[in-house]
Amino acid sequence: MFALGLDIGKDSLYAHLQLNEDLEQSLHDLPNTPTGFQRLLHWVGQHDVSPSELHVVMEATGVYWEQCANFLFGAGCTVSVVNPTSIKYFARAKLKRGKTDRMDAAVIALYVAMMRPSTLVTAQSSAARTQATRS
Secondary structure: OEEEEEEEOOOEEEEEEEOOOOOEEEEEEEEOOHHHHHHHHHHHHOOOOOHHHEEEEEEOOOOOOHHHHHHHHHOOOEEEEEOHHHHHHHHHHOOOOOOOHHHHHHHHHHHHHHHOOOOOOOHHHHHHHHHHHHO
16 A cells, blocks of 8 residues: 555645655645546556555645545545644654645655554445445
């Protein structure tokens, strides 16, 4: 499983892909729109990573993460949405200083790789699971 950390704002998102301990890639300033999410998946694919091999983590800040999380979940990615305070204290514990969108995405990717947070359950997947248990 490959770790992808996303720092998502109102208009844009920054991505950091952890391919292995020594190889990382960053992508910055994608639009926070379905077109941007498609470009993100295309970029990940260029690194020979399929959506099913990807664990994506983003912070639960406002509502900006929701559309991206649902899109990536629908594409087959493992998606986790974590409390921003968890990321903040993780960064402090790892002695990561500075506060840029690119640095935040890298810290989130490191958090994924080390902490393996629980996955997202979307309204759609929850409804499908409920329907399956009723059948």
